[in-house]
Amino acid sequence: MPTQYIRKILESRVYDVAVETPLHFAPFLSERLKNNILVKREDLQPVFSFKIRGAYNNIIQLSEEARSRGVVCASAGNHAQGVALSAKELGIRAVIVMPTTTPDIKVKGVRSRGGEVVLHGDSFDQSLAHALSLVETEGLSFIHPYDDKDTIAGQGTIGMEILRQHTGDLDAVFVPVGGGGLIAGIAAYVKYLRPDALVIGVEYEESACLKAAMEAGERVVLPQVGLFADGVAVAQIGEETFRICRECVDEVITVNADEICAAVKDLFDDTRSVTEPAGALATAGLKKYVEREQITEKNLVTIASGANVNFDRLRYVSERAELGEGREAILAVTIPEKPGSFRRFCETIGRRNITEFNYRYFDNRDACIFVGVQMHPETETRERLIEDLTDAGYAVEDLTDNEVAKLHVRHMVGGHAPDVDNEVVYRFEFPERPGALLNFLKRVGTQWNISMFHYRNHGAAYGRVIVGIQVPEGERHQIPEFLDDIGYHFWEESDNSAYKLFLS
Structure with missing residues (x-):
């Protein structure tokens, strides 16, 4: 048990900028699930996310000399805003490196809080590499979004608040998992004071890095991650966070996009807050756990971790919520x-x-x-x-x-093409920015004929496309290498039943 974190959490300096968020009773969810559901409202923080806690505690623990040189981080969202506001409060420089694909609302959010935004690269990895280079060239201090003891301790203050606000029986706490900073901090504190309470991590099924590490007994790198719940789109759990999770986390549950969308709707019904997909992740896991275990009359806490969602994205969430329910x-x-x-x-x-x-x-x-x-x-x-x-x-x-049916085929029905031969079908995710779709078409269409194409903007940082390509049988072996060179995430869907029924 990592007991050294208890003192660090108790001494964390978060309340200079963060607020103690309420633990709200969720009447509709509680009635439907026949359990006492409590929602920890981290969406009510000044930056609409729990990330402000860890960011500020990390920065305030730096020496005065280090703070005077300024700080830097790489982030496309909530951590970026937490670092920017923390630095503004302390009167120091904050450089925030963000991918060029970052939605404009998040860029404006960082700038409005005093951060110097540097747009660099199409992916988080490219932004991270540039941020780390600024540590070397400009002497800035890097503020890690999750794998840092002071960041973890700052997030752990949420666990401290939960136990202070709810003094009765506590059966389980459900926590969203990305890099693991939030669940590590909460689990360390809750398991020390209330070892009987379960701490259950919840991951999006396409970025389940903690579950993979738990099953392997060591940290692993996911070959690719889904980007729907972008706030938790992490390929590898943190080193320090995994050390804590191995000791303190009881179970990890995975949920799909539809289940997350349904949870966004559930939280809206009970709180009138519109959470981002990652913000509703824990609630989706709670619902799945209750259904699986058939439990009733238990006291269950879920973390509503953030509400930084693009308005355009609500169209997709609304469309999929009915399926998730x-x-x-x-x-x-x-x-x-x-x-x-x-x-x-x-x-x-x-x-x-x-x-x-x-x-x-x-x-x-x-x-x-x-x-x-x-x-x-x-x-x-x-x-x-x-x-x-x-x-x-x-x-x-x-x-x-069937993801292909729900994302694409429902908008394409009627596209049978009996005269098209040698067709293979692939699904792609690529950066959603000006010129990206044209670049994609130019790259894909250079070698073989495109026989089918569907794209729909879902208000996210990444576009989703399904493509039919006519590739002679003798050239099929060239496809994986060709697509790897393009650099976008892809999945083959040639055998997908929805494609065969409506489009082939």
């Missing part, structure tokens, strides 16, 4: 291509509301329709709907958990 099913259904078929299909659906219907004529035998159906999980399951349709003679495939 189990209130919408996405299905591919084959119906006869003849008059009256759609009416008969609707009669089979019954009083269930159809939320989406996509179809285009292909041949005179069968029609494959892409349909969304509203569900009421309190009274019926998706499995029951599929069973009803199957019993009525329909061929049904469930696409509710």
Whole structure:
């Protein structure tokens, strides 16, 4: 047990800039989950995120001479604003290196708090390398976002506040995990004073670096990370944070994007706060844990860690929240291509509301329709709907958990191309900045013909694209090396059932 952190947490200097945030009872969530749910409102900090605690405590612990030279960090979001405001409060220089893909709202947020913004590189790694070079060339002190003892201690004050604000039975605390600074600080304090309380980490399934490290027994580097929950998009857990987590964290749960979007909606319903995806991560994990364990009447705390979300991104969150709550099913259904078929299909659906219907004529035998159906999980399951349709003679495939179907195909249905041969399909993420899409098209289209393309802006720092490329069988072996040279994250989707049903 890392007991040396207890004193560091108690002596942390965070309240010069941070506030003691409330622990709010969540009535709607509590009633629905049949447990006592408490939300730690770190979205109410001056920078709308818990990061201000660790940033300020790290800077204030520097010597006066080091502070006088100024500080530097690499961040695209919450840590950047925490460092900028902390430095402004102390009257010192703060250089914030941010990727060129950083949304304008976050750049303005840092500048408004007195930070000198340096836009460098397309990725965090490139920004980090430049920030570290400024340590050498300008004598600035680097302020680490998570893997630093003073940063961890600053975040640990959240655990101290939770135990002071809730003195009764405490069954579990759910904490979002990126690099591990927040959960390390909270876990060290809570497990020392309340060893009976569970500390459960929650990670986005596409950036689950702590879970991977726990399973391997050592820190590992994820080959790639998903960027939907950008506040926790970290490829490797911190060295010091992992040391603490191995001793103090009871379990790590992973959740998907839909479950996070549903949690954003849950927190809005209970607090009227619109959290960022990473800010709702812990709540998504709490819901998943309650469903899995079938527990009731327990005292559960979730951390609402931040609310720095681009307004444009809410479109995507809203669209996916119903899926995350189990209130919408996405299905591919084959119906006869003849008059009256759609009416008969609707009669089979019954009083269930159809939320989406996509179809285009292909041949005179069968029609494959892409349909969304509203569900009421309190009274019926998706499995029951599929069973009803199957019993009525329909061929049904469930696409509710199919990312390609939800991100792309639902906007492209009707694109069958029987005369296109040698088509392979890949899904990409690339930096969302002026000229990036054109650059992507130029790079991908130089060697083979592009036979299908879909892109939709989701208000995030990274664009998502699905591409069909005509590649002769004898040249398929060249694809991985060719795509690696482009430098974007990619996944092959040639065997994806949604693609085969609607687009191939």
